[in-house]
Amino acid sequence: MRVQNANPLEDVGIDAIEFYFPRNYVDQADLEQFGGVSSGKHTIGLGQQEMGFCADNEDIVSISRTVTRNLLKNYKISPDTIGFLAVGTETLIDKSKSVKTALMDLFGSNTDIEGVDIKNACYGGAQALLHAIDWVHVNYAAEKRSAIVVIADIAVYEAGPARCTGGAGAIAFLIRPNSAVPIDRVFASCHMKNTWDFYKPISSNVSEYPRVDGSLSLASYLEAARTSYTTFKTKAAKIADVEVTLNFFDAIFLHSPFTKMVQKGLAVMNYVDVNNNLKNSKNGLNENDRADMAKMVELSNNLWKRTTDPYLTFNRRIGNMYTPSLFAQLLAFLASDDCISENNEEKNILFFAYGSGLASAVFPGRVRQTESLSAMRKTSIQALQRLDERKKYSAEEFTEVLSMRERFLAKDVPTEPESLSPSLEISLFPETCYLEHMDSSYRRKYAIFEEVAQNGISNGNGNGH
């Protein structure tokens, strides 16, 4: 029982985009003051301005449902046209049941949708995207059905120096042929290694917080950037006979734990190009040396300003969203006029995905001047505007909300999120799915917050589950 593969598909990639981030945020300068650290430590040292956060009425299922529901609705996608859906996340609330299953309620009678959850720290989203692209290449011809990828996380850290590097967000992509943003995935070049730089052991200590070896994590990120980009250059030469450098790309996106890390990562990738031109000079710069890194950053300064720095707005103002952090940069690029070509030419883009543990990949894509690009640009511009519609909380209030999340996880069941109390006024954007109840068997029930009522979130209804 077999079928011959049809003709190869062209330009398989991203053809619709949706982005959700929480309405709540805290100012990084406030966090500096609250934490008693030197002024500028977060804002200049890490390059972060603000940080988004979720109260205990949002979890990985609720934010994934919100973004998937909005993708279907805003792009008028019929559920019957979808044949694959995978979720890339490390925000686990269940060790067995996938987040994907909780999205099936949105697809009506179409239950023939392949794919489950993909996990490895911040890298899982990139892998879910690559799986979806492969799925479309192999399976699209038979039934002309598209794929959806959901990339979502809520990143929280225990009190201390790492807490300011949290964030939260969810991105959904529609994947199909002849797309506005094709991914040329055969060039994907990985660096995968058994590393304990960041992990979340399931142990006697029940916690959302990771265990982090800070210096190993930073060194691993740079090693991954260097190695996967070097492999990418070799692969491009081997497969396509192209000698590629970063100058080839109009925009370069790197996983962003904080934006200063992105600058260093780009500097290291750029130095691979430089060092190669210098015929692998023996007196090369060392990425783990402070002074050498400063030189590398200087060498990459023009590249940084042209290809990467302009597209870090979401990352600076929402923080580390884990899996979506890389792809939020694509939205910022699409929101800018830089993605438009007067001559109808394609723009070349490059992604560096990194997840501690560790898993990483460099892969290229293109932006084509299609009709769907306009729709994706509209979504991206609206998301940028929505940053200013958020509600600012003090560092004290933010800290109390994280304590609330800790209490929720430790509670006996049945229980409700504390933040549902109207007096607490933890806000949600309209059309946001939220956690309403956890029953005596830890089954979670969700609702949709339709509109902003006068007193907190009293206006939810039960349609969301």
Add this chain to the structure above:
Amino acid sequence: MRVQNANPLEDVGIDAIEFYFPRNYVDQADLEQFGGVSSGKHTIGLGQQEMGFCADNEDIVSISRTVTRNLLKNYKISPDTIGFLAVGTETLIDKSKSVKTALMDLFGSNTDIEGVDIKNACYGGAQALLHAIDWVHVNYAAEKRSAIVVIADIAVYEAGPARCTGGAGAIAFLIRPNSAVPIDRVFASCHMKNTWDFYKPISSNVSEYPRVDGSLSLASYLEAARTSYTTFKTKAAKIADVEVTLNFFDAIFLHSPFTKMVQKGLAVMNYVDVNNNLKNSKNGLNENDRADMAKMVELSNNLWKRTTDPYLTFNRRIGNMYTPSLFAQLLAFLASDDCISENNEEKNILFFAYGSGLASAVFPGRVRQTESLSAMRKTSIQALQRLDERKKYSAEEFTEVLSMRERFLAKDVPTEPESLSPSLEISLFPETCYLEHMDSSYRRKYAIFEEVAQNGISNGNGNGH
């Protein structure tokens, strides 16, 4: 930056197989007596003979390492020829770091290996296989590299009626074109639904044990079998213009929580064929009615005896291995002479994958009379023989081992597995990776048990990590 896809590949599928199961087992008749239930409840009622189990010195990483190491070694696979590796499992010990990263130590300088972990109950292994097949279709032409899929779980239940439905195992597949067992994956037909039949919430209660709604779980399995098989028939007609029935297949494999469930699942799938022939008679049988199910089982009796029952040996004697339970039946088929064709003809096989939560798929494959088939048959026959080389434990000893696993999870760190104490004599097969130590940061360290020493596992060394 792009390449034109090369010519379609032929016969992408499984071309090497390795199977690991624990050396420890308990007799189901002993468990009946120990639990004070009626004689025959497990052995006749569930169709189970024995159950494998792991002590606290084995975890998902150790069994995945064991089976991957043996695959590379026994089939003389050069690590440089691998471009993809994914792990399908629900035995989570970390919410962020993938099991896949812990396998990278086995691949030397080749760190360019895409893929991470895939999760949804027992279905994750089937999805990892489908991802790997897609990966080979799309990416093989560029670099001629193959994929590996690791499918592994340790299934344990709290004391009570469900405990006898545990088990443990790990299977590794090599995936490449022109394989002995091609998977014709475009016919994959899913049934995906948001269901709380079985799940493992991360909550105040730290446990390896799932929460199970027994009757919902059984009904969900049958609904999934019926729906995904019905969709499969429709899809085969649509894509290949073939009116397919179960009679077309030489062997049919179904996910096995216990073998009586498989019999019922096959009966329901068969009844889809029967009912279709009867032109959807209004007086149809109901899968949730006890008497109707008995009739369905009777109707499928010949099919059961020919295509499914003969290949459930591993399932009867090891128990529910979660993700590998489906694929252990392929090994039993390969160990039998039924997979051999005198006329060099292909054998047709069918898979039904099920994972609670829920995710399920029906997909077809073939067995081709290739050289690699002989090697896979040898592995499968050796695995069958290894069932008799296991060590039998009493129901009391088995119960103490599960308490030991509970204690391990709740322990303060640093710590060592209790079962490493020689006096306890918890046995391992030679060449098995085991957990040696968990340090103060919950980092796990592994070793290889090279040979059976006289007193327990004193002969380990440090080469395994």
